[in-house]
Amino acid sequence: MCDRVLADLGDSVDAVMLDLHGAMVAEGADDAEGALLEAIRARRPGIPIAVALDFHATISRQTVENADVITGYRSFPHTDMHETGQRAATTLPAWLNDGPRPVMVFEWLPMLPATALCTPAGGAMKPVMDRTIAAEAGGEVLNALVFGSFPLSDVPQAGACVITVARDAGAAADVAQERAAMLWDAREGFVLPPQDFGAVIRQAVGLNGHPVIIGDPGNNAGSGGSADTPAVLEALLAAGVDGTLAGPVYDPESVQAMITAGTGAEVEIALGGKVDLSAAGIPSRPLRLKGRVGAITDGRSPSPGRC
Secondary structure (H helix, E strand, C coil): CHHHHHHCCCCCCCCEEEECCCCCCECCECCHHHHHHHHHHHHCCCCCEEEEECCCCCCCHHHHHCCCEEEECCCCCCCCHHHHHHHHHHCHHHHHCCCCCCEEEEEECCCCCCHHHCCCCCCCHHHHHHHHHHHHHCCCCCEEEEECCCCCCCCCCCCCEEEEEECCHHHHHHHHHHHHHHHHHCHHHHCCCCCCHHHHHHHHHHCCCCCCCCCCHHHCHHHCCCCCCCHHHHHHHHCCCCCCCCCCCCCHHHHHHHHHHCCCCEEEEEECCCCCCHHHCCCCCCEEEEEECCCCCCCCCCCCCCC
16 A cells, blocks of 8 residues: 555655545554555655544554644544545645645543544533634634544554644644643543443333434444454344344355345345354354345445545
8 A cells, every 4th residue: 555655756746635544553553554654754755744534543653743734524423524635635735835834733642432422523522522623713723633533443542632733833732732631531421331231132122213223333343343243133133123234244155145046035044153253252153044135236335425
């Protein structure tokens, strides 16, 4: 990936604008995006670099020290990707036209906000994010954002942070430190107590009149899980819940069996439970299911620009 980007960094390139996630981990690189930025900086030391990141970025010093402008999504679910790119890009033109180099301040906090409680639209994060947005909108700084981080990442830099970009170092520091203090003072609001699995299922079954979503972040491939454990679906079926939509499930074997059978065919599959999770003390047990193949696609679908 680095080689492809670096190959395009000829002398005719005046600035670099990157749309990254910010929580990528690779073998040998706890901060893969930071490694990319460092490689760009080594190739073109003086080139301005602006980066738009996900709200759940796990930002390290490596990233901060090799970028000039950093901002990110203000929403979760993420609905402002286009606007985030605009905010990152608008800081660059003045600098490119011989304006002053912006100053960036990074305030990292030793806290791992639970993702389920870390939405800028409500809860403990909302007042902090609102104040941060106001600082940018009011002209106190050029860019400002609170990052909730990705708490399930097993990397040293995981942790909430605040980043500000300004023409004046004092202004950048004032906004970043004040918002970081607000975040730290609200830390108890980001703690999600463990919940009994059976009680969650019973609560879900007792809710009527609207769709109910049960999130299983530990089984999410994006959180380092296998996306292969059918325990929640098995519990819902055992509770007699009808009309359940479950997924995604990583199970190439079952997918191939359904493709072979064809659309409309009645099939019996052993769903999930094929990834060896014995090292985590989790038994791997497939869920036997019977059903009809509703549709077969190539897995591609248009994106509305939101996630």
